[in-house]
Amino acid sequence: MTYRYDVITLFPEMFGVLTTCGVTRRAHERGIWQLQTWNPRQFASDRYKTIDDRPYGGGPGMVMLAQPLAQAIDAAQHDQRVAGLPAGRVIYLSPQGRRLDHARVVSLLAEPSLVLLCGRYEGVDERLLNTVVDEEISLGDFVLSGGEIAAMALLDALIRQMPDVLNDAASAAQDSFADVTTGGLLDCPHYTRPEVYAGQAVPPVLLSGNHADIARWRRQQALLSTLSKRPDILARAREAGQLTQADERFLALQSSAIKPNP
Known part of the structure; x- marks a missing residue:
């Protein structure tokens, strides 16, 4: 079984660490898992590639626009279907989500494809969460600059549990x-x-x-x-x-x- 993960992110270069370092690199080279990144700026509707705007009601920071994110997710799921995989569930990495634990990691291994949405700024338009996001996952009760680090942590946790990734299968089975x-x-x-x-x-x-x-x-x-x-x-x-x-x-x-x- 080959796993495929599509990541919606403004900083796709951050995910290079997973394909160039350690056991995740070796597993990627062996075709155990695949990675595709999608920059929502590619789907922005104006010439400035705008992906955020001021929040209604005022307040600090900016909010990511729903439209470019939704189109990026559509493109990722379409590509997954073309590859013969089901359109993956959409997981939004958010401090408001369910705290990630080992049981959830194991359960996600049952799904051959996922779409991971990495937010930035003050977050994303709530209407996107209501219409296309299936689940929110958090690393804990703290706030990061964006969802990328959380997405990489989730991917690392998933990959090391895949069959034949670690040299000794007992290593993963005996982890904390x-x-x-x-x-x-x-x-x-x-x-x-x-x-x-x-x-x-x-x-x-x-x-x-x-x-x-x-x-x-x-x-x-x-x-x-x-x-x-x-x-x-x-x-x-x-x-x-x-x-x-x-x-x-x-x-x-x-x-x-x-x-x-x-």
Whole structure:
């Protein structure tokens, strides 16, 4: 299966990092995923290539016009259909959207094509959102200068979950949030050479060769990390019945010594 992503953006050059660096580049070169960018200025109706205007009712900043964005989206979806793919759902990267998480990333992998809309300025005309946008996605409760960085983050998260992208498929399956068998806990700490660095030694259990002890230690460290950094995730795993009796006994011994982050 080949995935195709079309991005509506005023700054298509920003997305070059995905096709020229790291695992996303290698996957792109192997044809696992494809990228097409569309600059809404190409669809502007005046000779000045205007893509924004002042907001009705006054106020600071500018608002992106609906017409050039809508035509860019139409062109992207038409191109997807010509390529034999379904016209992709339109996702608007916005701080007002649903916060992106691993579960949503995985669910989006079921769709071979998507159209990502990157806003700028104060946002886009609300009527465009009402008529052509299927979903809004946010990286979190903060504001970026535009949707490009959020779109690249979403694409990177999608691509690394695709089959045969990573050298070891277990790498993605064992990421923080990813391993549903553990309740989506944070990942355990990792170590590599040298055995001693900055006065800190690698935990002896990792050098023991005892795989059962190593697995137990990693599970316990994942529990500790989640308890300390993201107790909300630990609570969800407990509510879902994904913590074992051994997990609960370990946490009962440790929780009094751990001060959760505010």
